[in-house]
Amino acid sequence: MNIPGLRSPHEKVGTLVYFGRMLDKIRLHAAGQLPADYIPNLGDGFDKACIQLLGHTYDAVVARVKQGGSDEEILAWCREQGRPLIDQDMYVWNEFMRKRGWNDSGSERLQQRKAEGGAADRDDIQTFFDYIDFDEGRPVTAR
Secondary structure: OOOOOOOOOOOEEOOEEOHHHHHHHHHHHHOOOOOHHHHHHOOOHHHHHHHHHHOOOHHHHHHHHHOOOOHHHHHHHHHHHOOOOOHHHHHHHHHHHHHOOOOOOOHHHHHHHHHHOOOOOOOOOOOHHHHHHHHOOOOOOOO
């Protein structure tokens, strides 16, 4: 399902993948435009992992997003107010996230999601990011 205003998890804010998508979900939810099936997982899953990386709580980030500002300003706030991160932290985060579901502990769950979504035969969907793009109507491309 195509959701206007919700970007691919592959897209970066600053040097981080997924962060912008999390912000999009927060903003869409606040505007009453996030589909109902996304709401139970807000602040969980990849959102939770991102929040933990940054050293915050989900509620604190939601409150900051609601104050307004660009994605880059919110990321700067997260970095200033959260735990210290070095370039290596962000590199490891990006590589882990963009490969999640490919030959790791999430592989079985990815196969289940593909089967549930009618994509069990899609060999080009090898990661959760790929599946999210497929599920939301974006092309799945080799990265």
